Amino acid sequence: MQIKAITFDYFGTLVDVDRGGIRGMQAVLDATGIDTPRTAAELYLDWDVINVQTYRGGKFRRYREVSTIALAHCLERLEPGVTRRVDIDQLADMLLGHLVEDSPPHTDAVAALEWMSKTYPLMPITNMDSDLWQRSALVDYFEHVTTAEMARAYKPSEAIFKLAIDRLAVAPENILHCSLASWADIDGAKPLGMNVAWINRGGESLGPWQPRPDFEFPTLAGVQAVLSPS
Template sequence: MTLPIRAITLDLDDTIWPIAPVMIRAESVLIDWLREHAPRTAERYPAQAMRELRDRIAAQRPDLAHDFTEQRRLTLEHMLRDSGDDTALAAAAFDVFFAARCEVEHYADSEHALARLAARLPLAALTNGNADLHRIGLMPLFRFQLGAREHGRAKPDASIFHAACARLEVEPSQVLHVGDDIEMDVVGGAQAGLRTCWINREHRSWPREHARPDLEFTTLAELADWLDAAHRTDTATA
């Protein structure tokens, strides 16, 4: 299959790196910090209690559905206040958590595949999360990173896809959005008029009757292989 692709937007969490181990480690680092600086909070809010509180705050504040950073800050402030510790510690606690959140371990294929993709087409990161590609060290491969917090709306809202296309100066129909999430990435991207690629690392079955992705691969390396082959085909027929 050949597609008229002039740029690529990529999801980050669970597309370039697995997010679950990152969050478990970041929460562990945070709790260790709280044990030293706010021991009452650490005792009252172990990891599971902290997650449950964050979920409650997210449910109570649907206006912050696009802003994981603010959800986390409000959670920390609530934890500290509820435990009788100084709420001024929330900023430092978040900094500790966020530094660990950006210490990701890429899938084995990701870095080399991204370099191959970037050599062919401009790349942009399009994420609902708050990972920082500058801290992670991948920003040189991307034209820009657009997060839901910055944009004000999260995927699958069409506006965030269109904003990325506008910054790339490419029509949506000529942008390939790549991601792991069926609703956020594949369905959302398609409804916004982009071409879509599902990174299906877990070999899942497609659960929907309609809105299938244009492409499906188990790794970013396979996508890079496809793009190289498409480039050779275009060159041969030019």
């Protein structure tokens, strides 16, 4: 394996997206005054599921639009008719702002990026919009990014991975893709010939029909060890 470039999933792999998302959902609940026994953490996970179902279930729409639709569904479940009394676009901006700005980097991710950036071209492949990416915590580590908005497709579509490969101008067999999200990234990258390191932070299991990654590690420190064997 001769690696010449490294690509990454962003949310979850490099940053703790749940922390930012929960803060965002709490801000939404505070702004709406909705009375519910459900926690911001529970509602954030509901939103995340609906969000993914929405962008995978139809023609391409920007992440901001999809996220707004998903948030409206979540809030309507709590209080039918609530979207008639609130500014749903403003609330979605609030949620996404926290999601991208308040998701703290994983300690191992910062250490890995510091080390990798000295040797390899690095690029995130992310499902967020390009303007949201520019507000994210680790943007300064990357000269280039490939977003769903650029490709007009969401992972695991081959379109976004092909665009990233073309923009790197590196053969897929010489790219190592690192990701927490197995269904989005292993399923998308492996059929194109990319090497994949599954960063299995939660000790999850792969489905029986999924392709297997080339590597599996609990953190990005494992990737660094593979690239610099003793």
